[in-house]
């Protein structure tokens with residue numbers, strides 16, 4: 001029952017869009033070494049914790065600011081190429097697979113905790129902040145974030161997957 005699932009290729013069902021070289025060139029001009037087309041980096045970003053397998057994204061952009069994300073998305077939109085945000089890669093259902101081709105935007109470097117407002121029980125974070133990082137951060141020390149999926153997931157990834165887990169409470 002707990003045996004690891006064997007890899008399951010999605011290839012027969014996929015219709016992959018081509019990623020034009022002009023887009024890769026434009027991304028490398030804008031991001032320099034922060035745009036990688038290396039095979040190992042692409043493969044690392046083209047899978048999650050599931051057993052599903054698909055070809056990796058054509059490039060990975062390492063974003064460090066909102067302006068970086070906006071620039072990468074604007075370039076991808078210009079060439080009608082899909083964009084796949086990457087948190088920490090812990091999702092379980094094939095969320096990160098480039099099932100239509102595309103580029104990955106790695107968000108782990110966007111890990112700043114911006115102002116906290118304990119009086120309103122709110123903290124403003126960049127999307128790459130992880131749940132454990134938030135709970136040990138001095139700025140948020142009077143608050144805690146109880147939602148606990150098994151992984152130390154990013155808050156962006158948790159929002160996107162509607163992560164729940166132990167200590168979560170849902171009131172309908």
Ligand SMILES: Cc1cc2nc3c(=O)[nH]c(=O)nc-3n(C[C@H](O)[C@H](O)[C@H](O)COP(=O)(O)OP(=O)(O)OC[C@H]3O[C@@H](n4cnc5c(N)ncnc54)[C@H](O)[C@@H]3O)c2cc1C
Pocket residue numbers: 048049084085086087088089090091092095096107127128148149150151153154155156157158159160161162163164165166
């Ligand atoms: C051992 C284990 C146990 C788990 N247990 C639970 C559980 O009990 N309950 C539960 O709900 N979940 C559980 N999960 C799943 C967990 O919720 C997800 O792994 C987590 O939420 C994904 O976060 P991530 O940062 O790894 O995102 P990723 O895996 O990197 O990305 C997940 C999805 O979110 C998108 N995404 C990421 N960042 C952003 C962003 N900034 N903006 C828009 N989209 C974004 C990605 O494109 C992708 O589609 C478990 C996972 C593991 C590994």
